[in-house]
Amino acid sequence: MAELDFAGPVLSEGGTWRFPPHQPLRLDSGAQLENLEIAYRTWGELNADGTNAVLICHALTGDQHVAGTHPVSGKPGWWTRMVGHGRPIDPAKHFIICSNVVGGCMGSTGPASINPATGKAYGLTFPVITIADMVRGQAMLVEALGVETLLAVVGGSMGGMQVQQWAADYPDKLFSAVIVASASRHSAQNIAFHEVGRQAIMADPDWKAGAYAQGKSRPEKGLAVARMAAHITYLSEPALQRKFGRELQRDGLSWGFDADFQVESYLRHQGASFVDRFDANSYLYITRAMDYFDLAAAHGGVLAQAFAGARHVRFCVLSFTSDWLYPTAENRHIVRALTAAGCRAAFVEIESDKGHDAFLLDEPVMDAALQGFLGSVERERGLSK
Amino acid sequence: MIREDFKEILRLVRPGSRVLDVGCGEGVLLDLLTREKQVDGRGLEISAAGVAACMSRGLSVVQGDADQDLDHFPDRTFDYAILSQTLQATRRPRHVLDELLRIADRAVVSFPNFGHWRVRWSLLHRGRMPETEALPLPWWSTPNIHLCTLADFLALTEDLGVRIDACAAFAGNGSARQIDPTKAIENWRAESCLFMLSRNPPPVQSLARTEPPATSGDLFDG
Numbered sequence: 001m002a003e004l005d006f007a008g009p010v011l012s013e014g015g016t017w018r019f020p021p022h023q024p025l026r027l028d029s030g031a032q033l034e035n036l037e038i039a040y041r042t043w044g045e046l047n048a049d050g051t052n053a054v055l056i057c058h059a060l061t062g063d064q065h066v067a068g069t070h071p072v073s074g075k076p077g078w079w080t081r082m083v084g085h086g087r088p089i090d091p092a093k094h095f096i097i098c099s100n101v102v103g104g105c106m107g108s109t110g111p112a113s114i115n116p117a118t119g120k121a122y123g124l125t126f127p128v129i130t131i132a133d134m135v136r137g138q139a140m141l142v143e144a145l146g147v148e149t150l151l152a153v154v155g156g157s158m159g160g161m162q163v164q165q166w167a168a169d170y171p172d173k174l175f176s177a178v179i180v181a182s183a184s185r186h187s188a189q190n191i192a193f194h195e196v197g198r199q200a201i202m203a204d205p206d207w208k209a210g211a212y213a214q215g216k217s218r219p220e221k222g223l224a225v226a227r228m229a230a231h232i233t234y235l236s237e238p239a240l241q242r243k244f245g246r247e248l249q250r251d252g253l254s255w256g257f258d259a260d261f262q263v264e265s266y267l268r269h270q271g272a273s274f275v276d277r278f279d280a281n282s283y284l285y286i287t288r289a290m291d292y293f294d295l296a297a298a299h300g301g302v303l304a305q306a307f308a309g310a311r312h313v314r315f316c317v318l319s320f321t322s323d324w325l326y327p328t329a330e331n332r333h334i335v336r337a338l339t340a341a342g343c344r345a346a347f348v349e350i351e352s353d354k355g356h357d358a359f360l361l362d363e364p365v366m367d368a369a370l371q372g373f374l375g376s377v378e379r380e381r382g383l384s385k
Numbered sequence: 386m387i388r389e390d391f392k393e394i395l396r397l398v399r400p401g402s403r404v405l406d407v408g409c410g411e412g413v414l415l416d417l418l419t420r421e422k423q424v425d426g427r428g429l430e431i432s433a434a435g436v437a438a439c440m441s442r443g444l445s446v447v448q449g450d451a452d453q454d455l456d457h458f459p460d461r462t463f464d465y466a467i468l469s470q471t472l473q474a475t476r477r478p479r480h481v482l483d484e485l486l487r488i489a490d491r492a493v494v495s496f497p498n499f500g501h502w503r504v505r506w507s508l509l510h511r512g513r514m515p516e517t518e519a520l521p522l523p524w525w526s527t528p529n530i531h532l533c534t535l536a537d538f539l540a541l542t543e544d545l546g547v548r549i550d551a552c553a554a555f556a557g558n559g560s561a562r563q564i565d566p567t568k569a570i571e572n573w574r575a576e577s578c579l580f581m582l583s584r585n586p587p588p589v590q591s592l593a594r595t596e597p598p599a600t601s602g603d604l605f606d607g
Binding site: 339342344346347349351368373376377379 | 427433436437439440441442443444445446447448449454457458459462
């Protein structure tokens, strides 16, 4: 991947954007990050009017490889059913941007990066980051790419939190916003599940108080357990039942603690493959950012106030019937705040038994809704008739 | 072809106004109002399929229920709140009417008249629940749970202390007919009827007929 140093507009396939020297990212915690790097990818081209840019915000363990082939896993990007030729977000008509968040581990500065002050990996000396910090970094990248206003900013789950933050902090840079299966703050249950994951990582002797980068081994077992617990929250009981039921791996029980049930082996596989592509400390920092996210609290306790500047923005909110991680009620809470703020909001709850992960899976109704919404946004923006 | 009650609503709504269509279905009326009257339109619709259809028309429609979700709109967000052939399917029609006039300066409400002579005939002579053009489904599958007659509705408006700004009646496929709803004959003749209501006393805004068209929502201004 090309490493680019620039301040002016560029069109490229992506790379790593470096903050200009002596321009740190000021964080909500009060700390500052020097020499920040943000890894990103783009598809398509910005049109002459600069009106066709779409920013996609990734979820917790996602990355910038929303389409195309993932360089590490060799698998297709994480949202190829939404992004690609003939898809609702189409490089033939959109300039698509997806960046890796601050604190991530796919090329952006995060706890695994080298702290220029010490020459060692940050580890736990990395400052605590928030969703607003992530968005602040993204906004600077978008500006550096020569984009003044975004046709749409789109995201599911944690990506949807970033979209809300964009609407609160940079409404004038947005024409429309799509929030899928998200929430304006975490419930106690959401925080509880994240805490289980963090404790699993921190209980791993290889974690070494976050300073494992200097050693030979990483807290893979803890991270795998964190992923297994989280993965259950992404699915639904009917989906798990349909996929695995109580089916066994082999003939009969082992009378021990091997993975007898297919669901056990599935979760072990999910955990094991996750450690190859994700950093344990990044997991701690990003889950913390999600738990800290509370858009209403930052606006006098009234969520509608957060959206007061975004009345011109067209919003689309989608939820799924079987999502118990970010249930419809949480999404409807956002919609009601948008309504109260006088924003133009569309909202639909999509019938699905696939749980929270439905937004990444084959859901034709979601595709049609987004295609319809973006189509009308494009017409209004003068991109099509 | 445009439905007769839609034509009447198109006639009543001031260009460029802010409109909420409650129970907007697939957005046919909102689409018409947006194109012909340049309204700033929003919708509320209970069915996911309806909302999806509205989204692809470019309409801002929220999936929700008139019985519960009107409560979340601030006071006087709209110039008009429209409830077209939906009142009889709500659980709390009185509450819904009250809410419409809280969130909008005017409510436009249409509903099938259960006092129409065909309905009376069906009950009197056949002893059966009516199946008419305005009430096309059998009793066991109709979404209508709170049917009323024109006279019943009139009594409710009195009870709520709201003013009737306009009233029209429809029969068959004929065009709208302006009526005096207090005349008993209309309760026999109207297959369905349409009211435009406002709070008593009239809202200050509506007195200035020459005011510029409202732009997008200005809730925080006032």
